[in-house]
Amino acid sequence: MLSSATNSRRRPRGEAMRIISNDADVREGLQALLALDPRLAPVAEEAGPLPLRLIEPGFAGLAHIVVSQSVSRASAEAIWRRICARSGPPTAEAYAALEPEAWRDFGLSTAKADTLSRLALAVAAGHFDLAGLGERKPDEALSSLTAIKGIGPWTAEVYLMFCCGHADVFPSGDVALQAAVAMAFDRPERPQAKALAAEALLWSPWRSVAARLFWALYAARLRRDALPFG
Template identity: 65%
Template sequence: MVKIIQSSVDIEEGLATLLRIDPRLETVAEVAGPLPLRLNEPGFAGLAHIIVSQVVSRASADAIWRRIIDAVGEVTAQNYLASAPIDAPGFGLSRAKAKTLYGIATAIVEGRLDLDALNLLDDVQAYNDLISLSGIGPWTAQVYMMFCGGHADVFPSGDVALQAAITHAFQMEARPSAKALAEIALLWSPWRSVAARLFWAYYASITRRDALPIA
């Protein structure tokens, strides 16, 4: 059965379990402070927002998202297709991201993609279904699963802020690769999504910069 995070109570349960599993995290938790929940509704808007967030800066991402909302209104697949340019990027998006959003919206409208049903699948199947979509990579799929699907046992090991946070916390000589970090994170199953939140909060504390993918 898929473990789903629905509230701060689940975050607290997950953190308590993590501290029992790995005592090294006690110090990390003290520095990190309260862990954020930041759940968004599943669906096109949630996935689109994550894709838009992957630009040069948070300010740029926010500006693009505001343009989309101004043009589209409620960000649904149907509304996006009615407002987005077909043959050129719009809203300040790169050509690649515009193509990804248009393709996802089209798949939803044509009934080839059901993001609500996808969130009911187990972690592996949901992940595989997401990365099968053109333009969706591992990080995007994992972040969507965590923050729009509430999956409790997902760890986006390719995230640079998580790599930096763990390097600092564990006093590692070099930043771990995505593969190496995924292996480290196996210890924190079945609450890897809470472990990720912990290290994002730790990163924010030591750098004074919020690196959490969801605003």
């Protein structure tokens, strides 16, 4: 269930770590971004209020993001509804206990089915603490997530942004995000992931808010939600 705030997040120790927990954090980040990069002022004016859209960390949140990889929003939400129809948003234990061919009924691809099964077994066995990733530095958390076969950088970055609340993550491989940056700066072509990741360093330590800003611009221009899931 998506929510506008999550009280269970704890702010990790250390000045370098920032956690986005509520709309006030997003507003703080936006003001910092406008000071860092004045080019963003007209972008913010056009984009309007920035979405928070946090979801509880854990297996269900990451599973939802995995389902959303490389498919349309409508397809992803249809698959997710079928998964949740079993008994609500799944726990790792519940998903691991499903019959072996359940993924076919859900409409999952073989690759995604393998990823979710692998993830569910690891979490259920206590080998992987998804909620605890919010306590770790983004680069460490990303390395842990992408070590799981089937979890790529985009999936890991989106999980850290929307489930753990990390403030300094920028999923530069997101096509809508690339398109929005091109729109914002009147570029004829969208930047590729590597170039966009380098450009986004300017917006640290609030890159997650910068991503929200560009997604909001995309939504304002094209009249459709650009956030990765939900």
